[in-house]
Amino acid sequence: SVSDPERLREIVGEICDHMARETDRGQVADYIPELAKVDANRFALALALPSGEVIGGGDADTRFSIQSVSKVFALAVALGRIGDQLWTRVGREPSGDPFNSIVQLEHERGLPRNPFINAGAIAVTDAILSRSEPREALGQILQFVRFLADDDDIAIDPGVAASETVSGWRNAALANFMRDFGTIERHPEKVLGTYFHQCAIAMTPRQLALAGRFLAFDGALTPGGARAIAPRMARQINALMLTCGHYDGSGEFAFRVGLPGKSGVGGGILAVAPGRASIGAWSPGLNAVGNSQLASMALEMLADRTGWSVFAPK
């Protein structure tokens, strides 16, 4: 497998060139009005390596809305604070349904299948709120992401949060449904307000790659370096990303790319090549199941050229 930074720089350059020419770029999400304003021609790929070096290509320094990629960071915060107790509120199985689906909740006593579909992420946010008020909880998630990326210049975009607050009826339905079953304990409005703001975290693909290092390096920011979470939890999060990180496209992503990954409707994907790199990919156009079309394709090319699939022998 490839680890030489020089060769990795070439590969990133080739992928960026390829994506600049790609015409089938998918559809930018428009159910959150603020997101519809983003230029579909954007593309970025950034690799954070064990050495601390970041290889960035394309729009690697342009801020975007991480949306559901934030579910990874919220899960890590919740696991760190509540531990395995969290699993009484949310399952660990792929859903096979769209990210915002409600159908499964009625059949399974209001218990969401996994922490990466919207219902599951709302339940995780509620769990964090069992120990903190919304402002404090958001502060903790944001501080954690800044610590992971070693960069304080990461913030919540209030315009995106407001835009989702006025259009998030489906999420309100999920939260109310779960409140009735007792899966969430706080008032749905309070939980949703926190969840919408967490989804509105804006960062650059370079910052995202840095923030994902703790998953690539077994809970630490660099191999053997400062620890963010226990190795066991980092491995568990990676397992969930591989099986559930792309909603009803999770099987396809695992099949094509072979790396744990988490997507968001802002077009971002955080992917993890254990021991090798944390990868931030971004392009706003989405495929039919709401995952970035070009970021998925780029990660497939990257895994192919580097031999980084988790199913390849080390």
Ligand code: GLN
């Ligand atoms: N904030 C978005 C929502 O709840 C996140 C969804 C996503 O990124 N897939 O609809």
